[in-house]
Amino acid sequence: MKFISRLAFLLILTAFRPADDKLRIFLIGDSTIADKRPFDAPETGWGMVFPTFFNEAVEVQNHAVNGRSTKSFRTLGHWKTVQTNLRPGDWVLIQFGHNDQKADDTTRFAAAQTDYRKNLIRYIEETRAKGANPVLITPVMRRKFDEAGQFVDQHGEYPGVVKAVAKQYRVPLIDLHSSSREALVQHGVEGSKALFMHLPTKMYPKFPDGKEDNTHFSPYGAAVMASLVADGIRQNVSSLATFLKASPFAGKYAYELPHVAEPAFRKDTFNIVRYGAVPDGVTNNARAINDAIEQCARAGGGTVLIPKGFWLTGPIALKSGVNLHTQAGALVQFSRNTADFPLVKTTWEGVEAIRAQAPISGTDLDNIGITGQGVFDGAGEVWRPVKKSKLTASQWANLLKSGGLLDAEKTTWYPTERALKGASAKRGGVIAEGYTLQNTEDIKEFVRPNLLVLTRCKRVLLENVTFQNSPAWCLHPVLCEHITLRNLTIRNPWYAQNGDGIDLESCRNGLVEGCTLDVGDDGICIKSGKDEEGRKRGIPTENIVVHNNTVFHGHGGFVIGSEMSGGVRNLFVSNCNFLGTDVGLRFKTARGRGGVVEKIYVSDINMTNIPGEAILFDMYYMAKDPVPQAGESNELPTIEAKPLNDGTPQFRDFHIRNVVCQGAETGILIRGLPEMAIKDIDIENAVLQANAGLVCVEADNIRLKNVTLLTKAKTVMTVQNSKNLTLDGIRYADNADLLLRLLGDRSKNIRLLNTDKTKAKKDVEFGGQATASMLSK
Secondary structure (H helix, E strand, O other): OHHHHHHHHHHHHHHOOOOOOOEEEEEEEOOOOOOOOHHHOOOOOHHHHHHHHEOOOEEEEEOOOOOOOOOHHHHOOHHHHHHHHOOOOOEEEEEOOOOOOOOOOOOOOOOHHHHHHHHHHHHHHHHHHOOOEEEEEOOOOOOOEOOOOOEOOOOOOHHHHHHHHHHHOOOOEEOHHHHHHHHHHHHHHHHHHHHEEEEOOOOEOOEOOOEEEEEEEOHHHHHHHHHHHHHHHHHHOHHHHOOEOEOOOOOOEHHHOOOOOOOOOOOOEEEHHHHOOOOEOOOOOHHHHHHHHHHHHHOOOEEEEEOOEEEEEOOEEOOOOEEEEEOOOEEEEEOOOHHHOOEEEEEEOOEEEEEEOOOEEEEOOEEEEEEEOOEEEOOHHHOOOEEHHHOOHHHHHHHHHOOOEEOOOOOEEEOOHHHHHHHHOOOOOEHHHOOOOOHHHHHHHHOOOOOEEEEOOEEEEEEOOEEEOOOOOOEEEEOOEEEEEEOOEEEOOOOOOOOOOEEEEOOEEEEEEOOEEEOOOOOEEEEOEOHHHHHHHOOOEEEEEEEOOEEEEOOEEEEEOOOEOOOEEEEEEEEEEEEOOOEEEEEEOOOOOOOEEEEEEEEEEEEEEEEEEEEEEEOOOOOOOOOOOOOOOOOOOOOOOOOOOOOOOEEEEEEEEEEEEEEEEEEEEEEOEOOEOEEEEEEEEEEEEEOEEEEEEOEEEEEEEEEEEEEOOOEEEEEEOOEEEEEEOOEEOOOOOEEEEEEOOOOEEEEEEOOOHHHOOEEEEEOOOOOHHHEEO
16 A cells, blocks of 8 residues: 555646756666767767657656666766765666676675665665666676576675565566567577677777677667666566557557678778779779778778779679778779679578579678768669660650660560570579589570679668669668668669569568659568468568658659568658559568568658558459459459468558548458458558549458548449448548448448448448348447
């Protein structure tokens, strides 16, 4: 009862806090929390990141100090400063333990069961005496694994004492000891190094000889630990949890978004001119550029500088620790001679294949970058086929004059005979079809490369540069971790076959921000392997943030699939503009793919002039479009059910909000399979101007709330063989005749809520075997 009364008293004090007064959180503890000076870089206390996870009503004061224990924090006067400033309703987060263990230092040592316990109790009692609220945090883990790769706990009795004191004195507890251990184990022996201070030589002024520190955090590690503390608050400190900052995404806090470790580079600079590069547009500078990269890597890393000028080159191979930096005015033009690009084993569209070597590539690298204001041009015109239907008559005539060959139908141009031969081959270049480095030479131009391919690389930064005119996909990171794509310009001709902008395949922890794309296929695309090979690999693309990007042209603005057989999860897409893309949000798959796409969050998307669907979920990729075309029947097609197997794909758990589209063929198209419905889709706060409104086939648990469908079609929504649909607050144009057309014999539990039905002549029409019993009003 005493605890309940005290809590009620503190809540009353908080409620009467002056309106202009922020809620205050005081952090006390050791160096794992403490603020650091710029000279201490990259060391970062988690308390430096922690304030970013609260809204503007909160002030976080970090009083933690390097090297302090429960004992020395008091004896050296740090606690007195905090205690003097405390006022009713404040919060004090308390984390000590590392330095209390130092038995050989009498100024800091506090035995777990005696002095450490007593000191924690004193902090609690003295905090409460000021009307403030204590919160105990168990010591954060150090990084240690044994020879067998098993994690080793070095904290002994100290975490248990914190838990016991919290229970005895009814203090909220954040068990950072357990959650940080879980994070380290999840990262693994090697991956967990990124959380701490594992530094090379000659990179940071404070650590010229490098450092291996498994106690103090890197910026990435501090962000991870601060997130764990914030999550502990959400779970165990409800009064503080109300002040956690919301993200743009439904039901997600800011601290829950993925964190990405960025690379850092030594200051040493290697100018390609010193290695014989000549900017005359004639000299092939491949050897000079690669020599500079090699020497930079051997020296421990640094910057390879490409000055302004015209630099012709063959393939460039990146190396660990190297930042390839282009000055403004630098044009890196890749050779138009396909012989400069040898065949290599790689992947294509999610399967193992023989392809021409990518103009820029890297495999099994760590800490790499391509930065600056320069341009990389892939000379795609000597590789790509071109369809007649995508060019004007004069463009087509000029293309034919340039040489090349046409297919038998005279509708597609190929740059060489080998390219044409490959087009008629079965899955040309795919290793599973028997292609080798030798026999693929016969179709070499057909197996055109992606402009940039990074395989199994970690800590990647692509920033500010322009990538354009790729033979196929532009940027293709596969099996990469911690990849940042920032402020890039990505351009391919709008008619470019397979001219994707960005394809992240089986990648983990990524950021795509501030990029501008104008391409010939999908703009920003998420993949994870294709069919059985992708399922066997079994590595999803996950934990990706995509925001503040613009796509001017492409088959889709933001896309998942269709090669998503390894799965996709935890994607966060916000503040993007799609201007003239064929489809806005495009989620596509097909039978045979398998894989699960889930936990997809999308917010604040603007679209205009979309020829296809503003929002598309399609599990029957490349099948007949269920939207009726001119002269076709209004009945949606009946698709035969197939048995469930490993190749049955799944789309579920999508959350889309705050979408505006001016002009599309269809506002929302959802088409699942009879054997596997598209499930658990929330679309909220959208205004979609389109010819057709909602078309929903084979779906389950779909919720539209506050969605405006301004359609030219007299029927606003068509639903077929779907169940558990909630259409809440649907608004539509005055000229609509019919709000909902319900089709099929398997629809049920369709709910219309808060909808102004006075505008439509009829609310619902039942077609085929649909009946009124399927509808719940």
